[in-house]
Amino acid sequence: MTDKYDAIIVGGGHNGLVCAGLLAKSGKRVLVLEANDQVGGAAVTREFADGYSVSACAHLLYQLQPAVRKDLKLSVKLASDDMTTIALGDDGEHVRMVGNKASGVSDADARSYRGFRKRMTRFADLLGTYFNRPPPRLGTKDFKDVSVLARLGLDIRRLGRGEMQEFLRLIGMNIHDEVVERFESPLLKGAISLDAVLGTHLGPRSPNTIMTYLYRQAGNHGRIAAPKGGMSSVTEELAHVARTAGATIRTGMAVTRIVVENGRVAGVETEAGERFDSMIVISNADPKRTIMELVGARHVETGFTHRVHHLRSRGNAAKLHLALDGLPQIAGLSKKDFAERLVIAPDEHYVERAFNPAKYGASSPEPVVEITFPSFRDETLAPTGKHVMSAIVQYAPYALKGGWTDAAKGEFEAATIRAIERYAPDIVQRITASELLTPADIEREFHITGGHWHHGELTLDQFMFVRPVAGAAQYQMPIEGLYLCGAGTHPGGGVSGAAGRNAARAILGREKAA
């Protein structure tokens, strides 16, 4: 049986669903094929222990773009919004950050933090504008490309002379140098460092970690929220919008091949051998998987293959889920603080030291941790009176020396529990079940090459005009009819929907131009 669709989307991750929704809304017959049994890709809620559910990969909403919410008229129910980040300190001496305010620090630091945040917000707004449109191509004479580039230049200039210089100075710089220059509180420095490196294979002293910090702020100024019912509520809502607009979404359908005939895309084939025809195939899978596995290098040219082959996409963030029979004791926290975001990054050096072994293929013996207790405000996730903890733990290199054996996983989980135990001494007694997802597990479960959140490292050489690779930043791949719409494209990962929306607009715009 073959069905004819205007567009087939490979993978029902959040970007694929955003893209599907927008295309369906403009009258396209869209088919979404998702390999897993539920939609959402890495933005899903799933049970990890009897009665305990958690957002399996992404667990906080930072950057769901206002433009995406607006275009699709999304109504996302939030369990928590405007969450405070609490940097856990010894003896209950914590530092709290929300918006531009930092407390638990000296007046000088609080002042400095306000200035720092204001500037970062300004820069993030500037970047955010460009995150919501395809990046212009470099080196063309196309009016649109040139005008967007000119506008980018103008927007940077309009920051004012001093701020422009500051922007250009900071964008390639590392977060470490900036925080040590500005702040004295080790907890503040540690927490900002963590924010800059979360989800990357970068340490605070790595280049362009200010850019990754800004990336997180783009769209909603770094305002953090947790969706009610976990991430699936966002992606279920997206799927609902897409279906309502007429898109067909089928789960449990792993696409194994994007069919290329006579140099152009003709459809897809699933694991079960089903074939679906379409002149447009949009891959929500990462660029490497799409080109090297689904399409095959032989259908694209050498230079492009080579660039895709060398995309850096080795994840370094693990996910730890704990089922708890009650909330742990943490000195200095009130009960309601368990609704907030807790981070373990006692100082800036701690974060870099955690990264050190990862450079050589070993996991951190003293990892940095971002902790949430999503069940605190959301009774759907755990049995009454019980709780779940969802934590992002770094660093857990994808290519661990010796591989992610059970022993290696056990060792990393133990190291993580030890790190948490320092602040929550009774955590071990509370645990009734646990699950650790290393980048290798994330790769397997969510079909992301290297298990990298962003489908490709978020660094300046893989950013904007050159994301995923030079010459392919317009969502269109160098095969007629093939597009990408996932985190590997501009602007990048995180539950933002920007890539999916930009891709849909690029496809519709191209059609209009033709």
Added chain:
Amino acid sequence: MTIQEVPQGRLRTPFYSRMSELDTVNSWHEWKGYTTPDELYCAETEYFAIRNATGVFDLTPMTKYRISGPDSLEYINRLVTRDMAKIKPGRVAYAVWCDDRGQVIDDGTIFHLREGEYRLCSQERHFDWLMASAIGFDVSVVEETAEVAGLAVQGPTSYSVLSNMGLDGLGELKVFGLMHFDFQGAELMVSRTGFTGDLGYELWIEPAKAEQLWDALFEAGKLHGIRAIGVHALEMARVEAGYLAAYEDFLPAKATLRTGRTRSPLELGLDWLVDFKKPVFNGRRALAEEQRRGSTWRLVKLDIDGNKTAHHSYIYAKPKNNKREIGFVTSAVWSPICKQNVAIGTVRMPHGEIGSNVWVEIYYQREMHWSKAMAKASVVDKPFWFPPRRSATPPGPY
């Protein structure tokens, strides 16, 4: 640990011993790491050996890659612009390969040695590009430059010389064909290929048998005017034949820094090598776009008035008034056999149509003083030297 000794300085090909014995002028240069003769007697004498008898040129430094494996055909077909499925085992193809932007990386010959097994020969080295191209293919690419000794045996008496040497059945070999012979227990491969535009062959053998092959060849050619030649004589012959040379008539795309200094196959007059019927090959998209929009440059073969060679001359559309450069000469030679002043050049489109006239500005020196002349040139279609004997099968016994 023992430290392996590696050759230092310029390498010598297995034919060096024989060439140096014949050498009278001691004029050598380096070619891809090897000592190569400019000339051994004098370029003109050697040139006339090519055109009137047999010239023997040491091809060993030519870069050679062995390409094999289940995907070898598909791999090569993605690599080069022409359709290699049409090149059967026992055949050789001239081919160009491009980057993704459709710019020529190099040209060369591809020998289909046996089913699914190829040898790619080129002037330049391309291992990085060939390996990058191998990503996603089940193919093996092995550099075998030093493992294969090569001799070009070119000229009207070359067939007679090789027959004399005992290569029975060579008469059946067509242009761009290849045959295998036994030579003193080793496999000798002979291809009817060359860089002179004349009747000629190329001989390929393992280095251990190289000197014996040379000796047998020169023994067999004694009465047929056989002569070893250097690069200068070959260069004269190749310009007459209208063949392109990398770094002269085009720059390998990987070797340029400035934009616009590369050339596409369409701009080099090699559109006959570009097969758009193939759904994918490196540069296809860019070349299709170029075909739609029109090229920037055009390669021209020029027949120039007068006898002053037009080395590196500017080319103009008009001799005076509103004089505007439209291009430049890339290779030039006075052709002794055609009695013509010939050149290969590159001009901006739409100039340089076949049959049109252009003007070249020739600078020349007479006793230190420089003079210049504007010479009229006509753009010609065919190679300057293209004798029927080049492709006659069987070739005549000259």
